[in-house]
Amino acid sequence: MFEVPGLGDLNVAATLPVTSLVLGTCILLIVDLFVPTDRKHITAWLAALGIGVLLVLALLALGEITEFGDGEEAFSGMFVADAFTDMINVIALITALLGVMVAYNYLERTGIQRGEYYVLLLFATAGVMFMGAAGDLVVVFVALELLSIPLYILSGFRRPQEASEESALKYFLLGAFASGFLVYGIALIYGATGTTNLHDIWQAAGDIVAGHKSGRFLLLGGAGLALVGLGFKVAAVPFHMWTPDVYQGAPTPVVAYMSVAAKAGGFAAMARVLASGLSNFALDPGEAAVWQDTVWLLAILTMLLGNVVAIVQTDLKRLLAYSSIAHAGYILIAVAAAGTAAVADEAVQSVAIYLMAYALTNVGAFAVIVAVERDDATNTGLDSMRGLANARPWLAAAMALFMFSLTGIPLTAGFVGKWFVFKAALAADLIPAAVVGVVTSLVSAFYYLRIVWLMYFEESEVEVSTPWPLAWAIGVASVGTLLLGMLPYILTDMVREITLAFGG
């Protein structure tokens, strides 16, 4: 019969943040049954409370004030609890907390206030956290689905509404297609290396490269297909087709959460698979990783298309969709830089910094759209921003701050993110990608600052509703954006310990 290993051997304690989230979510699902339909705010409160407690735990772990479990491996290498895991946990939980706050009143006034919303949001958050902690390709895949499926459902949450249904279906079909690519890639990687464990893959890849074995072509195919699958999730060009339609059709609070969660999860998985498992996979020993060129080419395409197409958009949600494509491009530069062994740590740290900055800024920007959106999901055009500064000076100031941060203007979090990404790119000798990055940032100023112009220099009637949870979410996001921008060492301290490359 079985030898049942003790909890200590498995180091279950190391998985505490995510396992308690999962348990809490299951309990919430049951508790929600007993919450009357007209008092669903209780479910929202419980969800927010749980996320808050876990966020404190995750911050303690990140600050190395407490350690859960001993060592970095849990479940025999399936789960990795290192500094990167802690950082992704913090990003995921902050996003989830803001996501609940942004959603609460919106769901109330559009009549879709249901407990399942919060449960699904928490499941997706667990998916992001598993992805950041994945030590095995099987976990990467399951976690990616755990993130994606709740997001498909949430996109269709305003179901009788056609736009919402359409976005859910589009997201589901293309997402399922992308998962197929990822599984195919995982199968080929397994075929080449004989294992799905990332550390073992790293070792096997080292042997294959050193011995010039033909398995490297198979590994190349696997890595390529996995990159396609993950590229879909983070909306990298040319796999970005779903993004504008889904972002425009899905309920705005869902988009606020999804735009960050899907990116954090996708890039966490990309960092684990490429920068960790396949970090030493070069066609000739000693060269930069073989996927580096592909990734920076993707980055350039993504930045160009996202920023240029965003210029002509007239709908705010669609505009931010293209903007989120563009930001995927900036993060891809950092991922590409991780292909050069000497700057791998710096590059992965800049990925984490960028994700953190992007999380606060982007949720904030979408929260402002939630504030101006009408109950029938209209009034999300650029016009809705016209004259906002006169009517609601603080809201306009927050929106302006988010736009500055997305552009990457100094003293905002977005600037810090871009700074470290470009620094890593220059260190890895990816000059073309860095140049395109800087130029497209200038281009992006055009459409971001046009929103600021509309708010401050044009006059119009505005109708805005900012109930307190939404106002607090916008407040927290803007304070965070400003604080991280003015005191960048907070971010650099957070990521200082992150290293994904296997040594020895």
Place this chain on the structure above:
Amino acid sequence: MEITVEAIVFLVFSAITLGGALQVVLTRNLFHAALYLMLSLFGVAGLFVLLTAPFLAGAQVVIYIGAITILIIFAIMLTPQVTRVLKVHHTQWPVALALAALLFVGLVWTQTPLADELGADGWSADFTVEDPADVPADSLTDLGKSLVDPERYMLPFEAASLLLMAALIGAVLLVNRPDDNPDAEAAPAAGARPDQSG
């Protein structure tokens, strides 16, 4: 070059798989397409038998043929208008064909050197590198154990069960008709915004 029995069986099952798959794409009757899909999946099950993986073959039959295709057929029968698609709407098939061919050539190109390395040569290749007798008889037990073994696949297994629960909740949410739900009906109160504070 010697053609073994395995090679012939392999060719037959491959022909069934590929022919069925081709018909799925080519036929204009959606119902026929579902039946051809069944045939194609049956061919895959045969290939699994050839690889001495009887459990996978059984799972293929029970899950894919028994459950998924039947579900597709149900879906087709419940929506009668889709069975009579007389006009082919897709116009981009040459592009798709080119891409698929490219992927095929690429995969063959990457795998041929690997096959050479493993010592497989053309028709007389050992389709079962190990003697079937060497394959442990209780591989199914191993599979089951490794799924719930905390040192192996328990974590992804549990995560997958969460995933199924999320999907279940979603299915209930999405098929639940709005008229069954009094809240949703009272919902779109466009225009009136009591909580307007700006």
